[in-house]
Amino acid sequence: MSYYRHHIFFCLNDRPNGEACCARQGAQQAFDHCKSRVKAEGLAGPGGVRVNKAGCLDRCAGAPVAVVYPEGTWYTFVDPADIDEIVESHLKQGQPVERLLLAADVGR
């Protein structure tokens, strides 16, 4: 059994050279929003949900991105409503949000 039921990592990497990167696509805001929603829903902690910052996840072409483990579900998102849906559907009820899935061939 996994220490966290769902462990979500947000890429917060910043590329100062103008290349695609999550930091310039609202990643910090999405992270903060997710962290606060998970806490408000009482999901945080061992056996529950952990929301983490991460460095570059190397799938920059889909920025901003996040990954949920242990299931290995990758997301791309636009606004706080997308994050709300990931929290409510996936992190709370275990149902991935199909419309926000990152395509399998998206890389750097």
Place this chain on the structure above:
Amino acid sequence: MSYYRHHIFFCLNDRPNGEACCARQGAQQAFDHCKSRVKAEGLAGPGGVRVNKAGCLDRCAGAPVAVVYPEGTWYTFVDPADIDEIVESHLKQGQPVERLLLAADVGR
């Protein structure tokens, strides 16, 4: 199938108030060493291994810690030789390193 066969996250969090934290237990050095070993072994990339920085993983009492997904294997380590063993045994051959496993009850 997972985008990365093994995705390892190192906590690099720094707590300036003197509490236990990974940054003050050699985490950055371990991360750098792991990243460089994985690259040297030709393991890096989609379908292979990804070595990532992460914020606080909230298991600070076992600092420094790292977690490998999708299998959800947690490690604590001391020196570069420990990292070499994780790379060779777990990341290359898929065999977890029993002696470095973080005890299940270790939390913040």
